[in-house]
Amino acid sequence: MKCPKCNETMYAKRIRENEINFCPSCKGAWLDKGELALTLGTVGDLHSSSEPKSEKITQYVSCPACPGVLRRTYYSSDQRIVVEKCDDCNGIFVDRGEITKIKEFNK
Numbered sequence: 049m050k051c052p053k054c055n056e057t058m059y060a061k062r063i064r065e066n067e068i069n070f071c072p073s074c075k076g077a078w079l080d081k082g083e084l085a086l087t088l089g090t091v092g093d094l095h096s097s098s099e100p101k102s103e104k105i106t107q108y109v110s111c112p113a114c115p116g117v118l119r120r121t122y123y124s125s126d127q128r129i130v131v132e133k134c135d136d137c138n139g140i141f142v143d144r145g146e147i148t149k150i151k152e153f154n155k
């Protein structure tokens with residue numbers, strides 16, 4: 049699997065029962081559907097209904113797992129955390145800094 053951001057080959061790491069793909073270059077992580085919740089211990093689903101509106105989407109990033117494209121989606125209702133989600137396979141790409149924020153968010 050290639051990183052959707054920098055096209056680097058990602059490596060898989062086993063966390064609990066899941067395999068997460070990490071990018072050695074940008075330190076982002078790719079999570080298949082449902083893995084984010086299990087790995088980071090979230091309480092609910094993504095707030096996909098509240099899409100970023102003020103932000104202009106300048107580029108589409110293609111999904112590393114399917115032919116779909118990733119769309120910026122708010123993870124938290126206070127809109128502090130933004131992830132990139134594929135509407136087709138429901139996979140999620142999380143930037144390095146966002147993973148930390150998500151962990152703090154779920155404390």
Ligand SMILES: [Zn+2]
Pocket residue numbers: 051052053054055056071072073074075076
């Ligand atoms: Zn990368």
Ligand SMILES: [Zn+2]
Pocket residue numbers: 111112113114115116117134135136137138139
């Ligand atoms: Zn996809």
